[in-house]
Amino acid sequence: MKQAASADVAGARGGNGRNGRAAYDLSAVLDIAVGAFNDYGYDATSMGLLAERLGTSKSAVYxxxxxxxxxxxxxxxxxLGGxxxxxTLPGAIEGAAEDRLRFVLRGAVAVLVDDLPYVTLLLRLRGNTEIERSALxxxxxxxxxxxxxxxxxxxxxxxxxxVDSGTITRLLFGMINSIVEWYKPGGTLTPAQLADHVISVAFDGLHRPTA
Amino acid sequence: MKQAASADVAGARGGNGRNGRAAYDLSAVLDIAVGAFNDYGYDATSMGLLAERLGTSKSAVYxxxxxxxxxxxxxxxxxLGGxxxxxTLPGAIEGAAEDRLRFVLRGAVAVLVDDLPYVTLLLRLRGNTEIERSALxxxxxxxxxxxxxxxxxxxxxxxxxxVDSGTITRLLFGMINSIVEWYKPGGTLTPAQLADHVISVAFDGLHRPTA
DNA sequence: ATAGTTTTACTGAACGATCGGTAAGTAGCG
DNA sequence: CGCTACTTACCGATCGTTCAGTAAAACTAT
Incomplete structure (x- = not known):
C-alpha cells in the first residue's frame, strides 16, 4: 500500500499509439514537476517526491x-517562449509607444495567467546553475x-x-509579476478583468478618476 | 592552507567582554547567513558553505x-519585527485613512531598504516548515x-x-516588495527618493500630472 | 608576577539520512 | 520476438547535525 497502483492515476497517462505499455506523456510529467517546484522550491523538491506525485517510481521519471x-x-x-x-505580435510593433506598451503589459498578464505555474517558476529563479542564469x-x-x-x-x-524609466519599468513588472503570488484562476476575477485593473491602476494610480 | 587563519576574518569577530576567546557575534553570523540564503536560496545553502563564508568550520556555527x-x-x-x-507608530494610527496609508507604505519602503536582505528572505518564503508557515x-x-x-x-x-481593495493592496505590495529584487543601496537613488517615487506612482499612476 | 583554573570558542572526524542518478531485470503490449 | 515503459536495488556524494577533544583568553589564588 506504500505505492499507488500502477495505472489509472488521475488521467496523467495516455496511450502513445506505439508498442509497449501505456505511458505518461511528457507534458503531464512536466505539469506535476512544475507544480511541485512551485510548492516546495526547486531545490527542496526531490525526484522521489515527484515520483510519488506521479504515482510511479523515481527511476521511471528518468x-x-x-x-x-x-x-x-x-x-x-x-x-520564456510565451x-x-x-x-513579435503586431500590437507590440506598430502604433504609438503608449499603445504598444499597454499591449505588451496586457499580453504579459495574459501569458502569466495562462501559464501561471510556469511563469511562477521563472520568476523565482536564483541563478545558481547555468540553466537558471541563461533563463534570467x-x-x-x-x-x-x-x-x-x-x-x-x-x-x-x-x-x-x-521618475526615471528604469524605476518605472521595475515597479510596473513588480506589480504585474506579483500576480503569480496571489491570483487564482477560476475565481470571480477573470483574466481580462485582472488585466484591465492592472493597466488602469498602473497608468492612472489609486486615486479616484478626476473626470 | 585549506582553512583561513583562525583570526582577523573581515571584522566579523568582536570581543564579548566575558571569559574565553574572542568570538564571532551572533549578528555577524546572521548577516552572512542571510546573505547566503538570498544568494542561493535557503534550501540550496549548506551549513558547509556558511562556514566557508565565515572562515570557520561547519561545527563552529553550531x-x-x-x-x-x-x-x-x-x-x-x-x-517581521521591523x-x-x-x-504601532502614531502616523499609522492617527489621522485620515489616506494619510495613514501613505505613512505605512512609506514606512514599509524604509524598513525594506533598511533591512534589505532580511526582508528579501521573508518575501521569498515558500512555507515548507512550521517556522516558515508561522512567518507567512x-x-x-x-x-x-x-x-x-x-x-x-x-x-x-x-x-x-x-477595483476591489484586495486587488489594490496586492498590487501595491507587489510593487513595493519588488524593490528587494533590484534596489541597490548606495546608488544614485536614495531611500527617500525611492519612497517618494513609489508613493507617487502608486497614487497618481504613470501618466504625466494633469496639473 | 605567575601558575593554575575556569570558561569560551572552537577543530576534525564521524553519523545517519537523503540526495540525484544508474544498472539490470521484467511486465505488458503489438 | 521486439519494443516500450517501467520495477527493484543500489551507488557515491552531500546534507544537517553531533561529539570528544583542545587552544586561547579571562579570572583567581598565591
Whole structure:
C-alpha cells in the first residue's frame, strides 16, 4: 500500500499509439514537476517526491527526462517562449509607444495567467546553475525591451518624467509579476478583468478618476 | 592552507567582554547567513558553505546557533519585527485613512531598504516548515491591516472604487516588495527618493500630472 | 608576577539520512 | 520476438547535525 497502483492515476497517462505499455506523456510529467517546484522550491523538491506525485517510481521519471535540470529547462522554455512571443505580435510593433506598451503589459498578464505555474517558476529563479542564469538573461532581455517602450512613451509626452524609466519599468513588472503570488484562476476575477485593473491602476494610480 | 587563519576574518569577530576567546557575534553570523540564503536560496545553502563564508568550520556555527532553521527563525523575526513596528507608530494610527496609508507604505519602503536582505528572505518564503508557515502568517496579518487602511481610504472617497481593495493592496505590495529584487543601496537613488517615487506612482499612476 | 583554573570558542572526524542518478531485470503490449 | 515503459536495488556524494577533544583568553589564588 506504500505505492499507488500502477495505472489509472488521475488521467496523467495516455496511450502513445506505439508498442509497449501505456505511458505518461511528457507534458503531464512536466505539469506535476512544475507544480511541485512551485510548492516546495526547486531545490527542496526531490525526484522521489515527484515520483510519488506521479504515482510511479523515481527511476521511471528518468525514462521521460534526462534529469532534474532537464525538467527545469523545459519548464522555463515554455514560460520564456510565451513572454517573448508577445513582442513579435503586431500590437507590440506598430502604433504609438503608449499603445504598444499597454499591449505588451496586457499580453504579459495574459501569458502569466495562462501559464501561471510556469511563469511562477521563472520568476523565482536564483541563478545558481547555468540553466537558471541563461533563463534570467532572457528574462532581463524581455524587461529591457519593455523599458525601451517606456522610454519612447516618455519621449512622446505620454508618461511622467519625474521618475526615471528604469524605476518605472521595475515597479510596473513588480506589480504585474506579483500576480503569480496571489491570483487564482477560476475565481470571480477573470483574466481580462485582472488585466484591465492592472493597466488602469498602473497608468492612472489609486486615486479616484478626476473626470 | 585549506582553512583561513583562525583570526582577523573581515571584522566579523568582536570581543564579548566575558571569559574565553574572542568570538564571532551572533549578528555577524546572521548577516552572512542571510546573505547566503538570498544568494542561493535557503534550501540550496549548506551549513558547509556558511562556514566557508565565515572562515570557520561547519561545527563552529553550531556553537552560536542551534541549527539551520534557527538562523532562518532569527532572520525572519528581524524582518517581521521591523514591518510590524510601523503599525504601532502614531502616523499609522492617527489621522485620515489616506494619510495613514501613505505613512505605512512609506514606512514599509524604509524598513525594506533598511533591512534589505532580511526582508528579501521573508518575501521569498515558500512555507515548507512550521517556522516558515508561522512567518507567512504574520506577514499576511500585516498585509491584512494595510488592506483595511485601503478600505477606509476608499470609504472616505480618497481612492478609486472600480477595483476591489484586495486587488489594490496586492498590487501595491507587489510593487513595493519588488524593490528587494533590484534596489541597490548606495546608488544614485536614495531611500527617500525611492519612497517618494513609489508613493507617487502608486497614487497618481504613470501618466504625466494633469496639473 | 605567575601558575593554575575556569570558561569560551572552537577543530576534525564521524553519523545517519537523503540526495540525484544508474544498472539490470521484467511486465505488458503489438 | 521486439519494443516500450517501467520495477527493484543500489551507488557515491552531500546534507544537517553531533561529539570528544583542545587552544586561547579571562579570572583567581598565591
Amino acid at each position: 525514462y521521460h527526462v534526462s534529469g532534474k535540470e532537464d525538467l527545469l529547462r523545459l519548464a522555463l522554455e515554455r514560460a 513572454l517573448e512571443g508577445i513582442l 538573461a532572457r528574462r532581463r532581455a524581455f524587461d529591457h525591451e519593455v523599458s525601451q517602450l517606456v522610454d519612447r512613451a516618455r519621449a512622446d509626452g505620454s508618461l511622467r518624467t519625474d | 556553537y552560536h546557533v542551534s541549527g539551520k532553521e534557527d538562523l532562518l527563525r532569527l532572520a525572519l523575526e528581524r524582518a 514591518l510590524e513596528g510601523i503599525l 502568517a504574520r506577514r499576511r496579518a500585516f498585509d491584512h491591516e494595510v488592506s483595511q487602511l485601503v478600505d477606509r481610504a476608499r470609504a472616505d472617497g480618497s481612492l478609486r472604487t472600480d
